[in-house]
Structure formats: C-alpha cells, structure tokens
Amino acid sequence: MSSENLIIRGGRIIDPESGRDEVGDLYIRDGKISGSFSEDEARVIDASGKVVCPGLVDIHVHFRDPGQTHKEDIRTGTMSAAAGGFTSVICMPNTSPTCDNAGTIQHINDSVAKKAVIRVYPTGCLTRNMEGKDLAPIGSLKKAGVVAVTDDGKCVQNNALMRQVATYSKMFDLPVMDHCQDSALTEGSVMHEGEWSLRLGLKGWPAAAEDIIVARNIILSELTGAHIHMQHVSSADSVELLRQAKKKGIRVSGEASPHHITLTDKYLGGYDPFFKMNPPLRSESHRLALIEGLRDGTLDCIATDHAPHREYEKDVELDIAPFGIVGLETSLPICLETLHRGSGFSLPQVIDLMTSKPARLMNIPGGTLADGVDADVLIFDPEREWVPSREEFKSKSFNSPWLDVPLKGRADTTIVAGSIVYENGRVVGEEE
Structure with a gap:
C-alpha cells in the first residue's frame, strides 16, 4: 500500500x-x-x-489463521475490519496449531505482512496448546512480537497455574487477557440461566460462572501486580467486582461486546443459533449494568469478539451449534444505536471506547489524530x-444476528x- x-x-x-x-x-x-x-x-x-476520527481499534478478534481458514483468514478478516472502520486489531491465539510458540507467531506475522490491509497484532497462549496444564513460554512469545497473552476460548481453571501466568506476564510487561468461565458450572450449557432457559428447556449458564473467575483474577492481580483484563464481560456482578477493584487501584480492566450491550437472552426464543454466544446473552438487568460500566469507566472499551463460523456450521440444532458471531462490520452502527442514541453517550464518548481507550489499554499505537x-x-x-447482506460482507462468514436488519x-x-x-x-x- x-x-x-x-x-x-x-x-x-x-x-x-x-x-x-x-x-x-x-x-x-x-x-x-x-x-x-x-x-x-x-x-x-x-x-x-x-x-x-481515529481508525477504530478492536482488541479481541478471531481470524482463524492458521488452521481454520475455511471460516476466515488474514486477508478476509482484515477486509472485514476495514469495511467496519477498523485500522488495528488484536487477534486471538486459538488457531490450529495454537499460538504457544514463536514459530506460529512468525507464521502469523508473515501472513499479515503479505495479506493484511490493516494492522494486526498477535497474542500468545497462556498455556501450552491452551490445555490449562503447563505454562506457555511467555518470554519467547514476547520476543516473537505478541502484545498480550490469553487462552481465549478457554479459561485456566488451576488457580496456582494462573498465578504463575500472572507472575511471568508481569515480568515481561504483557497484559493477561482472560476468558472468565468456571467450566464446572457451564458444562453442557447453551444459554443464560434464567427465565428464558426455563421456558425453552435449555441448560442454563449461570452468571456466577463468570463472577467466580473475575473475583479470582482480581485477587491474583492484587497479589502479583499483573495487568489482568477481563474479556467480553457479560455479568452485572462482574461489573461491580471490577468497579470495587479499580477503586482499590488493582490493575484490572474489562471490555464489553456490542452484542452483550444490545441483545438479551429472550432473542433465543426462536432457537436461532445466530444468537448463541460465549459468554451467553444475558437478561436485561445484566445488559443495563454493562452500559453503566462503560459509562463510569468500570469497563474500559468495546471489543467485538469477532468469531466467524460458516453457515453450515451454525445451521444445526441450537444445542450443538458453535458459539459466536461476526462483529467487525456491524460494531460501529450497533454502538451508535445502543450507546449514543439509546443511552445518552456523546459521540466522542463512543468513539473513545472504540479508539483511544483500547489502544492505550493494550499499549499499541493508534487511537489518535495527533500531529506526526x-x-x-x-x-x-x-x-x-x-x-447488512451476505453479498456485501467482506468476511468469509456471516453468522450475525444483524444480517438483513436495517442499521x-x-x-x-x-x-x-x-x-x-x-x-x-x-x-x-x-x-x-
């Protein structure tokens, strides 16, 4: 270019x-x-x-490259991002093979140099092969160019191991990004545990499964001094835990996704897999708590958790459909509608949550129009x-609940x- x-x-x-x-x-x-x-x-x-304004910055995307490029790849993922107004993204390491070694990071960086139309920053794994058993080589991942470490898509259940992760990440000045989920409480779960899961006869996913890990991470952040970032926060109690931790000066942060601040569990009333997320869409009280968290700074930024799946993968029974939606091309209008028009945020506030704040949070360039x-x-x-239409989407996948919906x-x-x-x-x- x-x-x-x-x-x-x-x-x-x-x-x-x-x-x-x-x-x-x-x-x-x-x-x-x-x-x-x-x-x-x-x-x-x-x-x-x-x-x-500054180009948008998304600190949480899945480009599926290497290993799952039938869903997305570096080229189509960055095309989708550019169409949504994003100039920088941070991609997650749950590829195949996983990003738990310098070689895979180099492969991604080489692909980015050849195929990307925007800036792409890689992350490395917390644990080897994202199995939650052994610490990944965080030092060599840092040298290879990762900007953060995470096992996103999975959550380290062993607290002693997570303490090691936090200690080493602090040593190498890398943020830890955590997918907060107590797996024992969510095994086989499909949607938020509440009125709608009872109505639909589906196994519920309690908000407590998130809250427990958020509380764990706050304690470990205070103990080690590491920056631990909570990905796609969905629970009202998690917001309050972060609010109190920040008041104490603990180095924790959190993001909210456009779908969690806009949609609720009632949208699964038609058993549509396009509304199946991880963490799940929750009730209205949780949705409103996320918006207040963004308003008062408890939640630091917006991140899409862009998670492509092909139509044939999603077009199955809700119980067995994969979690996740694409979000890069629809994030801006959704946030304008939900936050600016719907919740009284000023336009500069919304732009801040999508530009300067995520860039500063993860210590990457961008998010400003300063001279030079x-x-x-x-x-x-x-x-x-x-x-939004299948024909116009730049992503390989179009698993979005906003498909064919006026924005x-x-x-x-x-x-x-x-x-x-x-x-x-x-x-x-x-x-x-």
Whole structure:
C-alpha cells in the first residue's frame, strides 16, 4: 500500500485523546497527520456531514489463521475490519496449531505482512496448546512480537497455574487477557440461566460462572501486580467486582461486546443459533449494568469478539451449534444505536471506547489524530442507513444476528498510514 497526500475537508473531526471536536480539515502528508498544506499537493476528500476520527481499534478478534481458514483468514478478516472502520486489531491465539510458540507467531506475522490491509497484532497462549496444564513460554512469545497473552476460548481453571501466568506476564510487561468461565458450572450449557432457559428447556449458564473467575483474577492481580483484563464481560456482578477493584487501584480492566450491550437472552426464543454466544446473552438487568460500566469507566472499551463460523456450521440444532458471531462490520452502527442514541453517550464518548481507550489499554499505537502520528483515520456517516447482506460482507462468514436488519451509521473511508484501504463499499485491491 502506498500513501498519498490527503486533505479531508469539512468533516466533524473528533479526537477523544486530545479533546478535539470541531468541524474542520484534516491533513495527511507522507502517511502522517500533518499541518496544513496546499490543495495542489494532495487529493481532497469531501467529508461534509460526516465524522472524521481515529481508525477504530478492536482488541479481541478471531481470524482463524492458521488452521481454520475455511471460516476466515488474514486477508478476509482484515477486509472485514476495514469495511467496519477498523485500522488495528488484536487477534486471538486459538488457531490450529495454537499460538504457544514463536514459530506460529512468525507464521502469523508473515501472513499479515503479505495479506493484511490493516494492522494486526498477535497474542500468545497462556498455556501450552491452551490445555490449562503447563505454562506457555511467555518470554519467547514476547520476543516473537505478541502484545498480550490469553487462552481465549478457554479459561485456566488451576488457580496456582494462573498465578504463575500472572507472575511471568508481569515480568515481561504483557497484559493477561482472560476468558472468565468456571467450566464446572457451564458444562453442557447453551444459554443464560434464567427465565428464558426455563421456558425453552435449555441448560442454563449461570452468571456466577463468570463472577467466580473475575473475583479470582482480581485477587491474583492484587497479589502479583499483573495487568489482568477481563474479556467480553457479560455479568452485572462482574461489573461491580471490577468497579470495587479499580477503586482499590488493582490493575484490572474489562471490555464489553456490542452484542452483550444490545441483545438479551429472550432473542433465543426462536432457537436461532445466530444468537448463541460465549459468554451467553444475558437478561436485561445484566445488559443495563454493562452500559453503566462503560459509562463510569468500570469497563474500559468495546471489543467485538469477532468469531466467524460458516453457515453450515451454525445451521444445526441450537444445542450443538458453535458459539459466536461476526462483529467487525456491524460494531460501529450497533454502538451508535445502543450507546449514543439509546443511552445518552456523546459521540466522542463512543468513539473513545472504540479508539483511544483500547489502544492505550493494550499499549499499541493508534487511537489518535495527533500531529506526526501515522494517519490511521476513519470517515463515517452516522446517519447512513444500510442493511447488512451476505453479498456485501467482506468476511468469509456471516453468522450475525444483524444480517438483513436495517442499521444506521456506516464506515465511508478507512485509511491506514495514509493509504486508503476501504472506500465506497470496496476494499482497495478487492477482486471484482
């Protein structure tokens, strides 16, 4: 990708990190945010009526590469991200083979260099082969370039081993990202334990299964000093545990996913596997607690947990269908609707949760429009109405509950290091 000098004219420029919120022009020279220069030196993009902000940052995606590329790969995953307005993502290590060694990390980095249209940062495993038995070589994973360690998709059940993980991660200054699930409480579970699981005759998944591990991680973070991040928080009590821990200055953090802040367990009333998540969609009281957690800073950011599955994998009985949905292409309009229009968040607050906050939390570049930084920029129309379709999705998979559902707000142009990678519905270089 080659950058070009750009002038983005007349948009509402929102940069939460600097507090900038004004209608004006943004200048990009040699791939960097720049001071003003002549129109004769650049391509001019008319952004009137649109928002210009840092490119979105997602710290929790699954690109299935290597090993499950029938669901997604580096190329299609980053195309999907670019179409959703994302310029940086952190991908999870539950690939095949798993990312528990430097060789697999190198393979991913090589694939990213050849195929990715946005920035991709790898994570390494907490334990060898994600089996929760032996510590992964965290030091060599750090040298290989991982930005965090996690067994996402699984949760280390052995508390002594998790203490080792926290101790070594602190030593190497790597955040621990944890999928909080007590497996003994969730074996065979399909959906949230509550009124709707009783109505539908499905085995319930208690919120306590998450709360127990969140409490464990808070204790271990306080004991070791490690930064432990709770992935896809779904429980009201987990939010409160994090709130109290943060008041004590413990190094813990949490993310919320667009589906958990928008949907509830009642949507499984039709036994539709597209609503089957891990952790599961919970009741309205839990949903509202997540929104309040985002409002007061208890939850630090939005992350999609983009989890592709092909239609034939999802189109089975609910009990045996895999968990997860794709989220990169619909995250922005969902968050605009749920948080901005539905819950009184300002537009800069929503953008902050999707740009600066996740970038700073995981110590990766991006999330700002400061002079001199790489020009990772999103132009989006908050009022544009559109309908996600199988034909338009850039992902290989379209297991989304928002398929064929009207949405409002869409990425218009995505720019990475000054290069336009997505514009007018097409990824640059995409085959016809």
